[in-house]
Amino acid sequence: MPHKKLIVANWKMNKGLVQSQQFTDELRQFTDKHKLTETEIVLCPPFTSLDTVNKKINGTQIKLGAQNMHFETIGAYTGEISAGMLKSCGCEYVILGHSERRQYFHETNAIINKKVLKALDEGLKPIVCLGENLQEHEDKLTESVIEEQLSACLTHVSEEGIMNVTIAYEPVWAIGTGKNATAHQVESAHNFLRKKLKKMYNEEISKNTRIIYGGSVTPENSKELFASQTVNGGLIGGASLEAEKFIKIINSSNPNINK
Template sequence: MRSKIVAGNWKMNLSQQEAKALCKEVNNMNIGSEIEVYIFPPMLYVSDCKAISTHVKVGAQNAYPKDTGAFTGEVSMWQLKEAGIEAVLIGHSERREYFNEDNALLKQKLDAALAHGIKPFFCCGEPLEIRQNGTFLEYVKKQLVESVFHLSAEDFSKVVLAYEPIWAIGTGQTASTEQAEEMHAAIRSWIEEQYGKEIAENSSVLYGGSCNPGNAQALFACENVDGGLIGGASLKAADFSVLVAEGTWTILN
């Protein structure tokens, strides 16, 4: 049975004290018994959050594929592992768009994370122009083929995928349940083609794109949506608590 996951990406927000306070609130939330909760704080705060968290897993928003070397400003997967960090975001649309991270680099990051036993949350998704011209399925499949589908079945089973319709991130727009389910079902079908039905059925695929307390229940009820990678709503304890509460998931099979 695949995991149900809610992950909060705090992006470049919060002071140290605000981050610690939010982490404490998240850690004390009423988390559903079958739900895994992750938070991805800014890099400066991951150690603080790791020290606080007992029920919530802490990840990093980014890391570099090389272990050591003259890469000023970067943090390696090896260093994350040394700090006890359990997961890392790879391929977020903002890293692709603002920092020009391409599929080849993301493949290296994915391999490095797995080599050091860090759980990758690999993000994929299409911009508005690709959605509008109707080639969004081909676009997302290419991202997976070029960065992810080289993995062995054993390694792939350790990856969480997150579909982010880029046109819905930070815009207030959200993919309809039909749009979300269409893409998630397609992703699962591609996994089955590559790795077989059992792995496809047990792979977690999250939705990310302006997911909030008002739409989460409908999105999470989609057959192939296994939770959410949450941005803005993860910065407000009251909002995030709704997403991780047992009630949000009562309509899941």
């Protein structure tokens, strides 16, 4: 299994420059005091704060990520951001295929696949999101839905490429709803994804690909979720907007942090 858990803060359309600076300063006070041997932290602020946050985290244990990107290199795509632009801001990671992108901006698996391939080509590490909605969950279609998404989003991704991909399982019915998937449900979905990765690639890749969970992760439920060997971290939304809560989640992924 991957050695370090990946804890990703997805701020979505929240925090201006001042708020981004304040949060990052608070987080730095924590990371400057603790060596995080078991966790990798990624902050994904809005595009407008990428450069500011990057300067704040320079030389620290904190990595920078973006929330989205376009699959073209350059051109007449008003309002879009390219992978190269993200790299120039210091980004190492990029979230792709988040359920909100699928829902509100009608992103398909084919579009997400183009983005994944472009991100890898430009040296970014994609965090590829997938998960079932409430109706699919109630109809017991979870496995068929996430299998199709996994296969389609990773089309033409090589064995070398998949080593730089993180999968984020985010059941749509548990995002921002207050509903939580049980630890058993999460573990079951992650194990299923590993089985499919083994079929698509090989056993080593299946074991070593980071699969993180995103679905109303909080300081209260994170310890139980991260206790599973097959859950390699979390994609944190609402709970990542307050430094205190986010730090508690980081602590949950580092059982030996204060020993």
